[in-house]
Amino acid sequence: MQVYRLPALSDNYIFLLHDPVSQIAAVVDPAEPKPVLSKLAELDAELVAIFNTHHHADHVGGNRALLQKFPQLIIYGGDRDRGRIPGQQVFLQAGDRVQFGNQIAEVFFVPGHTLAHIAYYFPESGDLFCGDTLFAGGCGRLFEGTPAQMVDSLARLRQLPDDTRVWCAHEYTLNNLKFAITVDGDNPILQERLRDVTAARQKQEPTIPTNIGIEKQTNPFLRWDFPALQAATRMSEPHRVFAKLRGMKDLF
Template sequence: MPLDIVRVPVLSDNYAWLVHDTESGETVAIDPGEAGPVLAAAADRGWRIDHVWTTHWHPDHTGGNAAIKAQGATITGPGAEATKIPTLDVRVGEGDSVSLGAHVARVMTVPGHTQGHIAFHFADDAVIFTGDTLFAMGCGRLFEGTPADMFANMQRYAALPDETAVFCGHEYTQSNGRYALVAEPDNAAIARRMIDVDAARARGEATVPTTIALEKATNPFLRATSAAQLGDYRAAKDAFKG
């Protein structure tokens, strides 16, 4: 049976994700920046949160860990950032796997935003949780890494099947798209996408998940042909006021 995935808005513009396996009854919360909305969303559905999977140490992705752990959940996250995630029970890194019932996710180490950042890829379900690395029409800021780090991540993401659904950690699509229009002014796919994005946001609707195919067509960072070009885009986006 397919995974049941629920978007949970937390804090100002974060998304936590509840992932439920109907067959086993297990539920994982991914990157709960705060506990209350995540616990409420699970309770509304009659789910118990068994696991928390953390992509990186930033507080807006780990702030709910302790309260959810206190209700019995096991916290899994990047071993390379264990000293910064005091709630961590299980340390994972590149090539490890984590399971939700019969569904298996491979761990990818994707440094740059933070140096231990990981993603969770359910290959058989065509689903990936990218935290703050790959966003809709964007990528994460390089707080701890280099353009080369992020370029390598983008190459790995671009190699995934086109139909892979991408669940990221923030609602940044509109601001990312405004920069994408500047970075690639002749890309008609970006202009078409932004019509839909602007309309969705005007209705108060979310714009994620996205797909690898859509990002390959409209995301300048995923489309960058070199680390230097990605670095130029990142520096320009950091200063962008549009």
């Protein structure tokens, strides 16, 4: 399975999965149709599936146009997003599995950013498509869920193997790390990452995918149980540490 990162809108990423043997493709969170159609034409591939993580417009904006172009494709999304994802045909719950080519993805229920958010994890290839739950150096805002829900969701993702590739849906990394250094400033791995990401973004290079290992070392929203973050928030309970960090980031 090949994964192509397609920039969209102002800072979104769409992910196109390609099976070069069967010449089929799937797309994760198509914000808009044009980049997807362009890549499909380049690959001469048929779109067979859309995997949506949640209902926000910058993740489902291309659904109907792509369905019109490929009427046989199947649109997947969370069961709790019923009625909110355009064209949705399959309603997924935690523990379900979906297939693309010869790869099987596990479905995780990861509420917090929204109440119905899901993620897709392909254990064989080590790819995680997590929408707006986990970002490089950060996490999604809590538009619908609670801090406790988001901590549970992030804890589920934190347990994945360190080499898991994290395909998150926005290029927010530099801003996230600028915040992270304000609450975890003595972290040498974070200091180095901030330097590297600053240099990459100055050259307009993407910072996605990231991986679980580096996120565990540098992402404050996965480090609620580390003394430095507990000291920065003056909290100790995981959901309270997280809530304080999220509030600080919202005002950053």
